[in-house]
Amino acid sequence: MRPAVLVLCLAVSGYAVTIVLDDPALPRMLLWFLAVVVLHDGVLLPLYSGADRALVRLSAARRTRVPLVNHVRVPVLGAGLALLLFLPGIIGQGGDVHLGATGLDQRPYLGNWLLLVAAMGAVSATVYAVRVLRAGGCSRIDRSGPAGPP
Amino acid sequence: MTRTGARYGWPAGLWRALERRRPPLPRYRSPVRGPWLTAVLGLVLLVGMPVVVLTGLLDRVAYGSAPIPADVGLLQLPPFDWPTSPAWLFRLTQGTHVLLGLVLVPVVLAKLWSVAPKLTAWPPARSLLDAVERVTVLLLVGSALFEIVTGLLNIQYDYVFGFSFYAAHYVGAWVFIGALVAHVVLRFPALRRGLRSRSLRVELRTPLAATAPDPDVESELVATDPLPPTISRRGALALVGGGSLLVAGLSVGQVLDGPLRSTALLLPRGRTTAAADGGPNDFPVNRTFAASGIDPAATGAAWRLELAGARTVLLDRSALAAMARHTVALPIACVEGWSTEQTWTGLPLRDLAALAGLPSPTSALVRSIEQGPFAAAELTAGQVLHPDALLALRVNGADLSPDHGFPARIVVPALPGVRCTKWVGSIAFRGA
Missing domain, CATH: 1.10.287 (Helix Hairpins)
Incomplete structure (x- = not known):
């Protein structure tokens, strides 16, 4: 079942994109789609996790x-x-x-x-x-x- | 870091070679992460997200004819005439779409935080199917964040993204629907296992002092070298819930009239008009007269309403005002999720249809004297014939202000604000 579900998911996504296939702004949409993931997973999450780690270390030092x-x-x-x-x-x-x-x-x-x-x-x-x-x-x-x- | 039972699918050599080349990825070490916390957050989203999706899709139906994007192929929604009753229907559906979407943002962020160890798990896949599933997870996370970001920018009138919001938000919604269904089907067993791994009642009674790292080290979510706890699991859930409450508190004002509206401190609809004089026209505007680009002279003494049907009738404002006797309280609700209820006075559209010689029209095309993409709207027979569907001339006992559509505007029960055409120039009724 797993392969069928995954293929179905990819098919829906692929088909949805055909709605905007002729849209000259399609590259911008794709760029924003990837940018929000990269900004969250690659910048925001490590940044606040790192800041929190530093805060915990600081407060552990100042008991x-x-x-x-x-x-x-x-x-x-x-x-x-x-x-x-x-x-x-x-x-x-x-x-x-x-x-x-x-x-x-x-x-x-x-x-x-x-x-x-x-x-x-x-x-x-x-x-x-x-x-x-x-x-x-x-x-x-x-x-x-x-x-x-x- | 290798966990037991790590077997590789085809091509095993590739995954093993990858495993030996782990880049310096961050290691997430929170002791409260684990299958239970992820499952609880997942359950909240499993209940909330379908509501956001469905109310969002309903907006396309409510918009009526000529929606944007126009041609969506098989991803068309079942066609039905948007009801006119109850009058607050669109206020409810679109308010829910935007408010619930906002309130779920902290839950989405927390869910992504809770699965962060999976993001940096190495090797990133153990089989080709694994790799494909990771692509679908990218689609899920990407579409969720894309919908949140474009939605947030749209309700704040920031079009920095430079593409059609309507087209992108609709396409993104379908990518999300497909990826969400796949994720739920594949991960539902894990959700159930996670929920059963701890008792909610026990967790809600467990303070920080008694909080221990999750013992389920087989789970990728559980840190192999956890830091000492600094927050309990109930504390983590309270933090997420508190975030949602904060967002709710900062947003719900945009659907409330009166002094509570100003609680939407950071949203455009926390305010009414620049004058804020509390007068009859002091309620939010979604397109100012200045932005419409209409020559003020065109709304003055020279203005005429053209009614077309079996015959064409031209009426000036004083003739209309003499006939404007129907008063009703109706909401204006916008796609941005804000709404307001005001008391409108005008002429029922069905009376105007009768004047044009078509007392039972099948539809009507309303045109504004404004030019632009939202300057015309088609109304269904049900919308024209509803006794409270008005060509409004007055609001709260005073003439409409230019920003609210003087000389006349459409107000129809449950019709999205964008279709309640302002500065009306003509109404063409169509018969069978």
């Missing part, structure tokens, strides 16, 4: 009574997700079509995104502070030795 790592992860991932999804407005791309369609400029988006980032950071920091206070008022384990920075 705190309440682990800091998820209090960084959550707001950073939230900020990154919002940036990724709503990038055109935030960086002001496509302003003319946006204006023609909506009658509005793109000015508020960057400020709104920064406010969102600040709000998520503030909430995460507040929750962290509360957890630290509950854990005994002192976030650092002072006897942790030379691992901590000065």
